[in-house]
Amino acid sequence: MATCAREAEPLEALSNSLHSPEALFTRPLDVSVPELLERFVDEAASTLGGLDGAVACAGGARGRGITEATTQDWSATWEMNVGHVARLVATSAPHLRAAGGGPIVVVASVSGWKPGPQAQYGAAKAAQIHMVSSLARELAMDGIRVNAVSPGSMLIPGKRWDRMRREDPAAFDRFRAEFAGGDLVRPEEVADVIAFLLSDQSRGVTGVNLPVDKGQNAPTPEGY
Template sequence: MTDTEHDREQRGTAGRFAGRRFVVTGGSRGLGEHVVRLLLSQGAQVATCARKPEPLETLHNSLDTPADLFVRTLDVSVPELLDRFVEDAVSALGGLDGVVACAGGAQGRGITEASAEDWAATWRMNVGHVAQLVSTSSPHLRETGGGSIVVVASVSGWKPGPQAQYGSAKAAQIHMVSSLARELAPDGIRVNAVSPGSMLIPGKRWDRMRREDPSAFDRFRSEFPGGELVRPEEVADVIAFLLSDQSRGVTGINLPVDKGQNAPTPEGY
Protein backbone atom coordinates (compact mmCIF):
# COMPACT_ATOMS: atom_id res chain seq x y z
CA MET A 1 0.00 0.00 0.00
CA THR A 2 1.43 3.39 -0.96
CA ASP A 3 1.54 6.27 1.50
CA THR A 4 -1.23 8.01 -0.45
CA GLU A 5 -3.47 4.96 -0.23
CA HIS A 6 -2.72 4.60 3.48
CA ASP A 7 -3.60 8.25 4.12
CA ARG A 8 -6.83 7.84 2.16
CA GLU A 9 -7.76 4.78 4.22
CA GLN A 10 -7.14 6.67 7.47
CA ARG A 11 -9.33 9.56 6.35
CA GLY A 12 -12.04 7.03 5.61
CA THR A 13 -11.98 5.81 9.21
CA ALA A 14 -11.73 9.25 10.82
CA GLY A 15 -14.03 9.49 13.82
CA ARG A 16 -14.65 5.76 14.25
CA PHE A 17 -13.46 6.02 17.87
CA ALA A 18 -15.37 9.22 18.71
CA GLY A 19 -16.38 9.10 22.36
CA ARG A 20 -14.20 6.05 23.08
CA ARG A 21 -11.61 5.97 25.86
CA PHE A 22 -8.44 3.90 25.77
CA VAL A 23 -5.43 3.11 27.94
CA VAL A 24 -2.19 2.38 26.09
CA THR A 25 0.94 1.43 28.03
CA GLY A 26 4.31 2.33 26.54
CA GLY A 27 2.85 4.99 24.25
CA SER A 28 5.56 7.65 24.11
CA ARG A 29 7.70 6.25 21.28
CA GLY A 30 7.84 3.60 18.57
CA LEU A 31 4.80 1.40 18.03
CA GLY A 32 3.04 2.73 21.13
CA GLU A 33 3.26 6.30 19.88
CA HIS A 34 1.83 5.27 16.52
CA VAL A 35 -1.10 3.60 18.30
CA VAL A 36 -1.77 6.64 20.49
CA ARG A 37 -1.65 9.06 17.56
CA LEU A 38 -3.87 6.84 15.41
CA LEU A 39 -6.53 6.52 18.12
CA LEU A 40 -6.48 10.25 18.79
CA SER A 41 -6.76 11.01 15.07
CA GLN A 42 -9.91 8.90 14.94
CA GLY A 43 -11.67 10.72 17.74
CA ALA A 44 -10.63 8.83 20.88
CA GLN A 45 -9.43 10.04 24.25
CA VAL A 46 -6.28 8.21 25.35
CA ALA A 47 -4.23 7.70 28.50
CA THR A 48 -0.67 6.52 28.13
CA CYS A 49 2.43 6.04 30.23
CA ALA A 50 6.18 5.54 29.85
CA ARG A 51 9.30 5.33 31.97
CA LYS A 52 10.73 8.72 30.98
CA PRO A 53 8.89 12.06 31.12
CA GLU A 54 10.59 13.79 28.16
CA PRO A 55 9.07 11.68 25.34
CA LEU A 56 5.64 11.94 26.97
CA GLU A 57 5.97 15.73 27.16
CA THR A 58 7.08 15.87 23.52
CA LEU A 59 4.11 13.76 22.46
CA HIS A 60 1.65 15.78 24.52
CA ASN A 61 2.96 19.13 23.28
CA SER A 62 2.82 18.04 19.64
CA LEU A 63 -0.93 17.43 19.64
CA ASP A 64 -3.61 19.73 18.28
CA THR A 65 -5.94 18.54 21.05
CA PRO A 66 -3.66 17.84 24.05
CA ALA A 67 -6.66 17.71 26.38
CA ASP A 68 -7.56 14.36 24.80
CA LEU A 69 -4.36 12.77 26.12
CA PHE A 70 -3.68 11.84 29.75
CA VAL A 71 -0.03 10.99 30.47
CA ARG A 72 1.98 9.70 33.40
CA THR A 73 5.56 8.61 33.99
CA LEU A 74 5.86 5.21 35.63
CA ASP A 75 7.38 1.74 35.52
CA VAL A 76 4.59 -0.64 34.46
CA SER A 77 6.32 -3.56 36.17
CA VAL A 78 5.47 -2.01 39.56
CA PRO A 79 1.88 -3.21 40.19
CA GLU A 80 0.77 -0.45 42.54
CA LEU A 81 1.95 2.28 40.14
CA LEU A 82 0.21 0.62 37.20
CA ASP A 83 -3.00 0.22 39.22
CA ARG A 84 -2.98 3.88 40.23
CA PHE A 85 -2.36 4.97 36.64
CA VAL A 86 -5.34 2.97 35.34
CA GLU A 87 -7.65 4.21 38.09
CA ASP A 88 -6.63 7.84 37.58
CA ALA A 89 -6.86 7.49 33.80
CA VAL A 90 -10.41 6.11 34.02
CA SER A 91 -11.36 8.96 36.31
CA ALA A 92 -9.83 11.55 33.97
CA LEU A 93 -11.37 10.06 30.82
CA GLY A 94 -14.74 9.29 32.36
CA GLY A 95 -14.68 5.57 31.63
CA LEU A 96 -12.84 2.93 29.64
CA ASP A 97 -13.60 1.20 26.34
CA GLY A 98 -10.32 -0.50 25.43
CA VAL A 99 -6.78 -1.29 26.50
CA VAL A 100 -3.51 -1.83 24.66
CA ALA A 101 -0.62 -3.48 26.52
CA CYS A 102 2.25 -2.18 24.42
CA ALA A 103 5.02 -1.71 26.99
CA GLY A 104 7.58 -4.48 26.96
CA GLY A 105 11.25 -5.27 26.80
CA ALA A 106 13.98 -7.63 27.83
CA GLN A 107 16.92 -7.78 30.19
CA GLY A 108 20.03 -9.93 29.99
CA ARG A 109 21.80 -11.90 27.29
CA GLY A 110 22.26 -15.64 26.64
CA ILE A 111 21.45 -18.43 29.07
CA THR A 112 24.95 -18.65 30.57
CA GLU A 113 25.15 -14.88 31.01
CA ALA A 114 21.62 -13.93 32.05
CA SER A 115 21.00 -13.83 35.79
CA ALA A 116 17.90 -14.98 37.63
CA GLU A 117 17.02 -11.30 38.01
CA ASP A 118 17.30 -10.79 34.24
CA TRP A 119 14.70 -13.53 33.76
CA ALA A 120 12.48 -12.20 36.53
CA ALA A 121 12.68 -8.60 35.26
CA THR A 122 11.84 -9.65 31.70
CA TRP A 123 8.81 -11.60 32.91
CA ARG A 124 7.67 -8.77 35.20
CA MET A 125 7.83 -6.31 32.30
CA ASN A 126 5.91 -8.52 29.89
CA VAL A 127 3.81 -11.14 31.68
CA GLY A 128 3.34 -9.40 35.03
CA HIS A 129 2.52 -6.07 33.44
CA VAL A 130 -0.15 -7.60 31.19
CA ALA A 131 -1.73 -9.61 34.01
CA GLN A 132 -1.92 -6.57 36.28
CA LEU A 133 -3.22 -4.32 33.52
CA VAL A 134 -6.01 -6.75 32.61
CA SER A 135 -6.90 -7.32 36.26
CA THR A 136 -7.21 -3.61 36.97
CA SER A 137 -8.89 -2.53 33.74
CA SER A 138 -11.42 -5.34 33.22
CA PRO A 139 -13.87 -4.16 35.93
CA HIS A 140 -13.99 -0.75 34.23
CA LEU A 141 -14.56 -2.35 30.83
CA ARG A 142 -17.34 -4.42 32.35
CA GLU A 143 -19.01 -1.25 33.61
CA THR A 144 -19.19 0.16 30.09
CA GLY A 145 -20.69 -3.04 28.71
CA GLY A 146 -17.50 -4.71 27.60
CA GLY A 147 -14.58 -3.68 25.43
CA SER A 148 -11.42 -4.83 23.76
CA ILE A 149 -7.99 -5.65 25.16
CA VAL A 150 -5.03 -5.97 22.79
CA VAL A 151 -1.71 -7.40 23.98
CA VAL A 152 1.35 -6.62 21.88
CA ALA A 153 3.30 -9.88 21.86
CA SER A 154 6.00 -10.66 19.27
CA VAL A 155 7.01 -12.94 16.45
CA SER A 156 9.62 -14.13 18.98
CA GLY A 157 6.80 -15.66 21.03
CA TRP A 158 6.33 -18.47 18.49
CA LYS A 159 9.44 -18.36 16.25
CA PRO A 160 12.61 -19.23 18.19
CA GLY A 161 15.25 -16.57 18.61
CA PRO A 162 17.61 -15.21 21.25
CA GLN A 163 17.26 -14.40 24.08
CA ALA A 164 15.11 -17.17 25.56
CA GLN A 165 13.81 -15.07 28.46
CA TYR A 166 12.18 -12.65 26.02
CA GLY A 167 10.74 -15.26 23.67
CA SER A 168 9.32 -17.34 26.50
CA ALA A 169 7.71 -14.26 28.09
CA LYS A 170 6.09 -13.36 24.77
CA ALA A 171 4.89 -16.95 24.34
CA ALA A 172 3.33 -16.68 27.80
CA GLN A 173 1.51 -13.52 26.72
CA ILE A 174 0.02 -15.35 23.73
CA HIS A 175 -1.19 -18.17 25.97
CA MET A 176 -2.60 -15.68 28.49
CA VAL A 177 -4.65 -14.07 25.74
CA SER A 178 -6.29 -17.36 24.72
CA SER A 179 -7.15 -18.11 28.35
CA LEU A 180 -8.29 -14.61 29.36
CA ALA A 181 -10.47 -14.33 26.27
CA ARG A 182 -12.56 -17.21 27.57
CA GLU A 183 -12.54 -16.01 31.17
CA LEU A 184 -13.70 -12.49 30.29
CA ALA A 185 -16.09 -13.32 27.45
CA PRO A 186 -19.17 -13.44 29.74
CA ASP A 187 -18.46 -9.79 30.58
CA GLY A 188 -18.41 -8.81 26.91
CA ILE A 189 -14.66 -8.25 26.95
CA ARG A 190 -12.59 -9.42 23.99
CA VAL A 191 -8.88 -10.21 24.38
CA ASN A 192 -6.49 -10.61 21.46
CA ALA A 193 -2.77 -10.55 20.78
CA VAL A 194 -0.85 -8.95 17.94
CA SER A 195 2.60 -10.34 17.18
CA PRO A 196 4.67 -7.79 15.26
CA GLY A 197 7.63 -8.88 13.22
CA SER A 198 10.86 -6.89 13.29
CA MET A 199 9.85 -3.26 12.89
CA LEU A 200 11.90 -0.54 11.25
CA ILE A 201 11.61 2.25 13.82
CA PRO A 202 13.83 5.36 13.62
CA GLY A 203 16.70 5.16 16.08
CA LYS A 204 16.01 1.57 17.10
CA ARG A 205 18.06 -1.60 16.49
CA TRP A 206 17.18 -2.33 12.87
CA ASP A 207 17.39 1.32 11.83
CA ARG A 208 20.84 1.55 13.40
CA MET A 209 21.89 -1.62 11.58
CA ARG A 210 20.56 -0.21 8.31
CA ARG A 211 22.71 2.90 8.73
CA GLU A 212 25.81 1.43 10.38
CA ASP A 213 26.08 -2.01 8.76
CA PRO A 214 24.17 -2.02 5.45
CA SER A 215 25.48 -5.44 4.39
CA ALA A 216 24.26 -7.07 7.61
CA PHE A 217 20.92 -5.30 7.21
CA ASP A 218 20.59 -6.59 3.66
CA ARG A 219 21.23 -10.13 4.90
CA PHE A 220 18.58 -9.71 7.57
CA ARG A 221 16.09 -8.45 4.99
CA SER A 222 16.31 -11.86 3.34
CA GLU A 223 14.29 -13.23 6.30
CA PHE A 224 11.31 -11.35 4.80
CA PRO A 225 9.90 -12.83 1.59
CA GLY A 226 9.11 -9.35 0.30
CA GLY A 227 12.47 -7.95 1.36
CA GLU A 228 11.04 -5.26 3.63
CA LEU A 229 10.72 -5.04 7.41
CA VAL A 230 7.44 -4.27 9.12
CA ARG A 231 6.47 -0.62 9.59
CA PRO A 232 5.01 0.35 12.98
CA GLU A 233 2.04 2.08 11.35
CA GLU A 234 1.11 -1.26 9.75
CA VAL A 235 0.94 -2.85 13.19
CA ALA A 236 -0.94 0.12 14.64
CA ASP A 237 -3.63 -0.28 11.96
CA VAL A 238 -4.19 -3.90 13.01
CA ILE A 239 -4.36 -2.95 16.69
CA ALA A 240 -6.95 -0.29 15.87
CA PHE A 241 -8.97 -2.89 13.97
CA LEU A 242 -8.98 -5.20 17.01
CA LEU A 243 -10.13 -2.31 19.19
CA SER A 244 -12.94 -1.40 16.82
CA ASP A 245 -16.45 -2.74 16.37
CA GLN A 246 -15.34 -4.16 13.02
CA SER A 247 -13.65 -6.99 14.95
CA ARG A 248 -16.51 -7.64 17.37
CA GLY A 249 -16.53 -11.33 16.41
CA VAL A 250 -12.81 -11.78 17.08
CA THR A 251 -11.40 -12.88 20.42
CA GLY A 252 -8.69 -15.18 21.76
CA ILE A 253 -6.43 -14.98 18.71
CA ASN A 254 -2.77 -14.20 18.10
CA LEU A 255 -2.57 -12.18 14.89
CA PRO A 256 0.94 -12.01 13.35
CA VAL A 257 1.86 -8.79 11.56
CA ASP A 258 5.28 -9.89 10.33
CA LYS A 259 5.18 -9.85 6.51
CA GLY A 260 5.89 -13.58 6.56
CA GLN A 261 9.15 -13.16 8.45
CA ASN A 262 11.24 -16.28 8.99
CA ALA A 263 13.82 -15.97 11.78
CA PRO A 264 13.10 -13.05 14.13
CA THR A 265 16.78 -12.05 14.38
CA PRO A 266 19.88 -11.95 12.17
CA GLU A 267 21.26 -14.93 14.10
CA GLY A 268 19.10 -17.17 11.89
CA TYR A 269 16.90 -18.82 14.53
Protein backbone atom coordinates in the same frame (compact mmCIF):
# COMPACT_ATOMS: atom_id res chain seq x y z
CA MET B 1 -7.30 8.72 25.65
CA ALA B 2 -4.62 7.81 28.19
CA THR B 3 -1.03 6.65 27.85
CA CYS B 4 2.06 6.25 29.97
CA ALA B 5 5.81 5.94 29.44
CA ARG B 6 8.94 5.74 31.54
CA GLU B 7 9.98 9.32 30.82
CA ALA B 8 7.95 12.54 30.93
CA GLU B 9 9.60 14.15 27.88
CA PRO B 10 8.07 11.93 25.16
CA LEU B 11 4.68 12.21 26.82
CA GLU B 12 4.93 15.99 26.73
CA ALA B 13 5.96 15.87 23.07
CA LEU B 14 2.98 13.66 22.28
CA SER B 15 0.58 16.01 24.08
CA ASN B 16 2.01 19.03 22.30
CA SER B 17 1.53 17.36 18.93
CA LEU B 18 -2.24 17.09 19.42
CA HIS B 19 -4.84 19.68 18.51
CA SER B 20 -6.54 19.05 21.87
CA PRO B 21 -3.79 18.06 24.33
CA GLU B 22 -6.22 18.27 27.22
CA ALA B 23 -7.96 15.18 25.83
CA LEU B 24 -4.86 13.06 26.56
CA PHE B 25 -4.25 11.74 30.09
CA THR B 26 -0.57 10.91 30.67
CA ARG B 27 1.65 9.71 33.49
CA PRO B 28 5.38 8.89 33.53
CA LEU B 29 5.78 5.53 35.25
CA ASP B 30 7.37 2.09 35.16
CA VAL B 31 4.61 -0.41 34.33
CA SER B 32 6.55 -3.21 36.04
CA VAL B 33 5.80 -1.54 39.40
CA PRO B 34 2.36 -2.97 40.25
CA GLU B 35 0.89 -0.12 42.29
CA LEU B 36 1.94 2.51 39.74
CA LEU B 37 0.29 0.75 36.82
CA GLU B 38 -2.87 -0.01 38.77
CA ARG B 39 -3.14 3.60 39.97
CA PHE B 40 -2.64 4.86 36.41
CA VAL B 41 -5.51 2.74 35.06
CA ASP B 42 -7.88 3.77 37.84
CA GLU B 43 -6.96 7.47 37.56
CA ALA B 44 -7.34 7.38 33.78
CA ALA B 45 -10.78 5.82 34.07
CA SER B 46 -11.83 8.36 36.68
CA THR B 47 -10.51 11.32 34.68
CA LEU B 48 -11.92 10.21 31.34
CA GLY B 49 -15.24 8.88 32.60
CA GLY B 50 -14.45 5.20 32.11
CA LEU B 51 -12.51 2.96 29.75
CA ASP B 52 -13.41 1.93 26.21
CA GLY B 53 -10.42 -0.39 25.74
CA ALA B 54 -6.84 -1.07 26.78
CA VAL B 55 -3.53 -1.83 25.08
CA ALA B 56 -0.58 -3.52 26.79
CA CYS B 57 2.45 -2.58 24.71
CA ALA B 58 5.39 -2.37 27.10
CA GLY B 59 8.07 -5.02 26.85
CA GLY B 60 11.74 -5.78 26.71
CA ALA B 61 14.38 -8.17 27.96
CA ARG B 62 17.34 -8.36 30.28
CA GLY B 63 20.32 -10.67 30.19
CA ARG B 64 22.20 -12.64 27.58
CA GLY B 65 22.38 -16.39 26.85
CA ILE B 66 21.20 -19.15 29.16
CA THR B 67 24.61 -19.69 30.80
CA GLU B 68 25.02 -15.96 31.46
CA ALA B 69 21.50 -14.78 32.31
CA THR B 70 20.82 -14.51 36.01
CA THR B 71 17.69 -15.31 37.95
CA GLN B 72 17.14 -11.57 38.21
CA ASP B 73 17.35 -11.25 34.41
CA TRP B 74 14.64 -13.86 33.98
CA SER B 75 12.44 -12.29 36.67
CA ALA B 76 12.81 -8.78 35.25
CA THR B 77 12.01 -9.96 31.72
CA TRP B 78 8.93 -11.79 33.00
CA GLU B 79 7.69 -8.72 34.87
CA MET B 80 8.27 -6.40 31.91
CA ASN B 81 6.18 -8.60 29.67
CA VAL B 82 3.85 -11.00 31.46
CA GLY B 83 3.45 -9.31 34.84
CA HIS B 84 2.42 -5.93 33.50
CA VAL B 85 -0.12 -7.52 31.12
CA ALA B 86 -1.75 -9.46 33.94
CA ARG B 87 -2.05 -6.33 36.09
CA LEU B 88 -3.32 -4.16 33.24
CA VAL B 89 -6.04 -6.67 32.38
CA ALA B 90 -6.99 -7.25 36.02
CA THR B 91 -7.29 -3.50 36.70
CA SER B 92 -8.99 -2.63 33.39
CA ALA B 93 -11.55 -5.45 33.40
CA PRO B 94 -13.87 -3.96 36.08
CA HIS B 95 -13.97 -0.63 34.23
CA LEU B 96 -14.69 -2.32 30.91
CA ARG B 97 -17.33 -4.53 32.52
CA ALA B 98 -19.05 -1.42 33.89
CA ALA B 99 -19.11 -0.01 30.35
CA GLY B 100 -20.71 -3.15 28.96
CA GLY B 101 -17.48 -4.63 27.65
CA GLY B 102 -14.64 -3.61 25.39
CA PRO B 103 -11.40 -4.71 23.73
CA ILE B 104 -7.99 -5.41 25.20
CA VAL B 105 -4.96 -5.77 22.91
CA VAL B 106 -1.65 -7.26 24.01
CA VAL B 107 1.42 -6.50 21.91
CA ALA B 108 3.42 -9.73 21.85
CA SER B 109 6.13 -10.59 19.31
CA VAL B 110 7.16 -12.87 16.49
CA SER B 111 9.69 -14.17 19.04
CA GLY B 112 6.80 -15.75 20.95
CA TRP B 113 6.62 -18.66 18.51
CA LYS B 114 9.64 -18.32 16.18
CA PRO B 115 12.67 -19.10 18.33
CA GLY B 116 15.69 -16.86 18.55
CA PRO B 117 17.91 -15.42 21.28
CA GLN B 118 17.36 -14.72 24.09
CA ALA B 119 15.26 -17.53 25.58
CA GLN B 120 13.88 -15.43 28.45
CA TYR B 121 12.34 -12.96 25.99
CA GLY B 122 10.82 -15.60 23.73
CA ALA B 123 9.42 -17.49 26.72
CA ALA B 124 7.79 -14.33 28.09
CA LYS B 125 6.25 -13.46 24.72
CA ALA B 126 4.97 -17.02 24.31
CA ALA B 127 3.36 -16.69 27.73
CA GLN B 128 1.64 -13.48 26.63
CA ILE B 129 0.14 -15.25 23.61
CA HIS B 130 -1.13 -18.13 25.73
CA MET B 131 -2.48 -15.69 28.33
CA VAL B 132 -4.53 -13.94 25.66
CA SER B 133 -6.30 -17.15 24.61
CA SER B 134 -7.07 -17.98 28.25
CA LEU B 135 -8.26 -14.49 29.24
CA ALA B 136 -10.44 -14.22 26.15
CA ARG B 137 -12.47 -17.18 27.41
CA GLU B 138 -12.44 -16.04 31.04
CA LEU B 139 -13.73 -12.52 30.24
CA ALA B 140 -16.03 -13.29 27.31
CA MET B 141 -19.22 -13.24 29.38
CA ASP B 142 -18.36 -9.70 30.46
CA GLY B 143 -18.27 -8.59 26.83
CA ILE B 144 -14.49 -8.16 26.99
CA ARG B 145 -12.47 -9.25 23.95
CA VAL B 146 -8.76 -10.05 24.39
CA ASN B 147 -6.43 -10.37 21.40
CA ALA B 148 -2.70 -10.29 20.71
CA VAL B 149 -0.75 -8.58 17.95
CA SER B 150 2.68 -10.03 17.25
CA PRO B 151 4.91 -7.61 15.35
CA GLY B 152 7.89 -8.79 13.40
CA SER B 153 11.17 -6.89 13.49
CA MET B 154 10.30 -3.22 13.06
CA LEU B 155 12.30 -0.55 11.29
CA ILE B 156 12.18 2.24 13.89
CA PRO B 157 14.35 5.35 13.43
CA GLY B 158 17.39 5.21 15.68
CA LYS B 159 16.76 1.67 16.89
CA ARG B 160 18.62 -1.59 16.28
CA TRP B 161 17.61 -2.39 12.72
CA ASP B 162 17.84 1.21 11.57
CA ARG B 163 21.36 1.41 12.98
CA MET B 164 22.25 -1.83 11.18
CA ARG B 165 20.81 -0.42 7.94
CA ARG B 166 23.07 2.63 8.21
CA GLU B 167 26.19 1.09 9.76
CA ASP B 168 26.30 -2.38 8.17
CA PRO B 169 24.27 -2.39 4.93
CA ALA B 170 25.51 -5.84 3.93
CA ALA B 171 24.27 -7.41 7.19
CA PHE B 172 21.00 -5.53 6.86
CA ASP B 173 20.48 -6.88 3.35
CA ARG B 174 21.05 -10.42 4.64
CA PHE B 175 18.49 -9.82 7.37
CA ARG B 176 15.97 -8.48 4.86
CA ALA B 177 16.05 -11.91 3.22
CA GLU B 178 14.18 -13.25 6.28
CA PHE B 179 11.09 -11.32 5.10
CA ALA B 180 8.91 -12.62 2.30
CA GLY B 181 8.87 -9.27 0.50
CA GLY B 182 12.29 -8.09 1.62
CA ASP B 183 10.99 -5.25 3.82
CA LEU B 184 10.91 -4.96 7.59
CA VAL B 185 7.72 -4.06 9.43
CA ARG B 186 6.97 -0.38 10.02
CA PRO B 187 5.42 0.84 13.30
CA GLU B 188 2.38 2.36 11.59
CA GLU B 189 1.55 -1.03 10.08
CA VAL B 190 1.34 -2.52 13.57
CA ALA B 191 -0.63 0.49 14.84
CA ASP B 192 -3.23 0.03 12.09
CA VAL B 193 -3.86 -3.57 13.19
CA ILE B 194 -4.13 -2.55 16.84
CA ALA B 195 -6.64 0.13 15.87
CA PHE B 196 -8.67 -2.50 14.01
CA LEU B 197 -8.75 -4.81 17.05
CA LEU B 198 -9.87 -1.88 19.23
CA SER B 199 -12.69 -1.02 16.83
CA ASP B 200 -16.22 -2.40 16.48
CA GLN B 201 -15.19 -3.81 13.10
CA SER B 202 -13.40 -6.61 14.98
CA ARG B 203 -16.27 -7.30 17.39
CA GLY B 204 -16.32 -10.95 16.31
CA VAL B 205 -12.62 -11.47 17.03
CA THR B 206 -11.29 -12.65 20.38
CA GLY B 207 -8.58 -14.96 21.65
CA VAL B 208 -6.41 -14.66 18.54
CA ASN B 209 -2.74 -13.92 18.00
CA LEU B 210 -2.48 -11.81 14.85
CA PRO B 211 1.04 -11.68 13.36
CA VAL B 212 2.11 -8.44 11.70
CA ASP B 213 5.48 -9.67 10.47
CA LYS B 214 5.41 -9.45 6.65
CA GLY B 215 6.05 -13.18 6.48
CA GLN B 216 9.21 -12.97 8.57
CA ASN B 217 11.13 -16.19 9.02
CA ALA B 218 13.77 -16.01 11.78
CA PRO B 219 13.20 -13.17 14.27
CA THR B 220 16.86 -12.14 14.37
CA PRO B 221 19.81 -12.07 11.94
CA GLU B 222 21.27 -15.02 13.88
CA GLY B 223 18.54 -17.30 12.51
CA TYR B 224 16.90 -20.09 14.45
